[in-house]
Amino acid sequence: MNLDLKHVTKRFGGLRAVGGVSFTVPERSIFGLIGPNGAGKTTVFNLITGVYKHDEGAIRFGGTDLAPLRPSQIARLGIARTFQNIRLFGQLTVLENVLVACENLRRSTLASALLRSPFFYKDEQEMTERALSLLSVFKLEEMADEISTSLSYGNQRRLEIARAMMLKPRLLLLDEPAAGMNYGEAEGLKQQIRWLRDTFDITVVLVEHNMQVVMGVCEEIHVLDHGETISHGTPEVVRRDPKVLAAYLGEEIDDEAAGAAAEEPA
Numbered sequence: 672m673n674l675d676l677k678h679v680t681k682r683f684g685g686l687r688a689v690g691g692v693s694f695t696v697p698e699r700s701i702f703g704l705i706g707p708n709g710a711g712k713t714t715v716f717n718l719i720t721g722v723y724k725h726d727e728g729a730i731r732f733g734g735t736d737l738a739p740l741r742p743s744q745i746a747r748l749g750i751a752r753t754f755q756n757i758r759l760f761g762q763l764t765v766l767e768n769v770l771v772a773c774e775n776l777r778r779s780t781l782a783s784a785l786l787r788s789p790f791f792y793k794d795e796q797e798m799t800e801r802a803l804s805l806l807s808v809f810k811l812e813e814m815a816d817e818i819s820t821s822l823s824y825g826n827q828r829r830l831e832i833a834r835a836m837m838l839k840p841r842l843l844l845l846d847e848p849a850a851g852m853n854y855g856e857a858e859g860l861k862q863q864i865r866w867l868r869d870t871f872d873i874t875v876v877l878v879e880h881n882m883q884v885v886m887g888v889c890e891e892i893h894v895l896d897h898g899e900t901i902s903h904g905t906p907e908v909v910r911r912d913p914k915v916l917a918a919y920l921g922e923e924i925d926d927e928a929a930g931a932a933a934e935e936p937a
């Protein structure tokens with residue numbers, strides 16, 4: 672199922688946070704959405720997940736128009752996300768944080784839970800096994816009984832991804848998953864993202880400032896600046912695009928250009 676954005680615009684009062692953005696995320700791809708601070712990346716995630724409604728354009732997932740759907744309905748289509756600001760239940764353990772995500776996946780009813788029926792126990796056992804196997808992917812299994820806030824920042828981010836995966840998504844939106852990670856953790860994250868895509872046949876969209884991760888794992892990258900598209904292509908194309916370099920480095924690029932211009936013969 673492809674994710675399609677066509678001429679999507681979102682305004683906050685007088686500010687055009689996202690302006691006429693179009694891109695297609697192919698099924699089973701790992702796709703990067705990058706840009707400097709305030710470029711509109713998180714707003715795009717909020718539009719896809721229905722937190723905000725776009726003012727113009729269309730967003731479709733597998734051909735389904737997401738505009739009329741509530742966030743919960745969009746989640747049920749198979750779109751899960753993590754947040755830029757970690758949102759874990761601080762008083763719950765690592766395992767409980769993952770299990771809490773799948774309350775709405777339970778097949779057992781309240782009655783069967785109260786009666787502690789065999790169906791309830793089977794459900795409970797399946798969920799716990801799935802949660803533990805996801806925790807092991809992220810090397811968090813041994814911390815399953817620890818309170819989530821006792822984990823390092825990097826581990827909390829990975830726990831958020833494990834929790835999102837409990838929803839059995841088809842599309843996983845990761846908002847700055849490498850924030851706060853050191854080099855080694857970021858390398859590990861790259862492998863884990865690839866593993867998730869290959870194992871669960873999902874599509875991944877990554878908003879990320881860490882270029883080690885973006886350039887190392889994304890197959891296609893879309894670049895925003897001030898809400899507008901400035902580049903799109905493979906990591907090789909995007910990393911050399913002067914518009915991208917200028918957006919990220921601003922004055923340094925201008926200085927270089929100015930220096931080169933000064934050296935040119937009149």
Ligand SMILES: Nc1ncnc2c1ncn2[C@@H]1O[C@H](COP(=O)(O)OP(=O)(O)OP(=O)(O)O)[C@@H](O)[C@H]1O
Pocket residue numbers: 683686688706707708709710711712713714715755
């Ligand atoms: N709810 C809101 N109300 C008003 N303005 C908003 C709102 N959400 C985002 N914005 C503005 O929209 C613009 C894009 O913000 P957004 O958070 O999408 O950028 P971003 O690319 O994710 O930035 P960063 O990398 O810093 O997280 C910014 O100017 C921001 O201040």
